[in-house]
Amino acid sequence: LTELTAKRIPQCLTYDIFSGVQIQRGDKDRILAEAGLVSPKSQDPNQSLINSLKQIKGSNNDLNLPVNPLEALPMMDKFLQRTDKPTVFIIDHADVICPASMQGLNRQGEKVPSIALTQWSRNEAMRSKGHLVFLITRHIVDLDPVLLDRSFEAIKIRVPKPSEQERKRFFQKNGDTKSATLMSNVTAGLSHKDLAKLYHQTASASVLDDIFSFKRKVLKEEYADLVEVMETQRGFEAIGGLEKVIAKLRKIASNIRTGNTTLVPQGILFSGPPGTGKTIVAEAFAKEAGVNFVKPLDIQIMWLGESERRMTKFLDAIKDLAPVVVFIDEFDQNQSSRGGFEGDSGVGRRLFKKMLEIMSDTSLRGKILWIFSTNRPDLIDSAIKRPGRCDLIIPFLPPDKRQLTLICEAAFKQYPEMKSKVKNWMPYARKCEGYSGAQMIEVIRRAWERANDQGRKYIANQDMGWAYQDYQPQLQGKSDVKRMTLLSLMECSSRDLRPENWKEVIKKMFPKDSTKIIKFLEGGKHATPS
């Protein structure tokens, strides 16, 4: 801002709570005189503390201009009224001196700076001078809303994280033209400061793994209170079966990578019983598309109390992190899935509408992709399932024998340290028929533990036999799984996405009624279920 305004506005001062008022541009003596501050102030009892703080901060506030906002703002007030030259005044960390009132936390004194600021815009004499005041804050919702009142004539400007092009320019400018494209691809969500830090840290090595771990660390710290930034280590190779789903998602991932955003859905709903691979597929998809992968934290809390501020921060965060997959697990358990709390004061409803707006904002298509996961798609508000929000509803069915053998093989991609001498998984898949993918993987993990206990470096057939006998799957109502499977087939948005073996699955699950069910599912929307 200081540089940008330099050509047209002769005087520039800045203020932040740490360094106090500083003169960035203009005739210092004149400014001091106009501010009524000819002699350096020395009577401040906190002066020695302030001086040492300044030293630590490396501040150039050598003129001893006020640090305390209750002194700084009246001084600026005097100065802006007296001076006849247009002045830029930039207040950093404005939310510290003009905080949004938190219930019960607002003390009388806190309002003083906000009131001073709003008066500047109402003062005709001051306005005619052409002064320009900038307030800087990390989250606009942390700032006293009085300052955003329309009568104050403030304009809100959101400063986004650097775009892919800006990041590319940064890496090109710093010499590495060859890897600039790659580097800009994998650094979404990082600020200019982070990019510079990353560049210095990895300039010699420039290894992708280093970049990923750097990025994860920075994003985790920055957004720790809003989203969980997930690892995307496991790709599609670590998944067994689910061929149609993966083929579809591969196409979408490629469209995200190449910027073909019209071919990318706004949102996807994964529907199926627990342990069928919904989460791991979402992770692998984010990896394949090369985008960030996050889960909102405490989405429940977002619909209560301080939630409006939180929701705004959350939505800003995911825009910063774009391109990003936002994964919302067990969505049916979430109040938001049903349009907010019943009988609440309307906040839930309002926030729900806000989320729907973001979901259907087509300018975010291909940048923010929502993936919801559920085992009860019927409980989700149809406003979310409608095309333009969830364009795709993908069914995840329990694996059959063939798929279980593929899941066994995939286990070794998920845990590369595990080794095995087992050649044929079919006998175990047969024994484990009815298990979910998660349960099958657990049997293998136990076999590996057993092999280790026995001093073997490989899983042998006897370990599998033992693990199968030992494993006691958590009780899960068979009728629940049946119901969830049926629902996911019924709600699925495209018949083409049903797995090849869906009819066999139905026949196994509903031996008596399978003909009727299959007929109904083949009949699609026009048939009525009995």
Ligand code: ADP
């Ligand atoms: P869901 O989200 O459907 O409840 P998850 O994706 O969390 O299921 O599955 C839990 C674990 O089970 C995964 O981390 C993975 O190890 C394993 N798993 C489930 N399905 C598969 C599959 N099709 N291929 C490979 N692993 C699977």
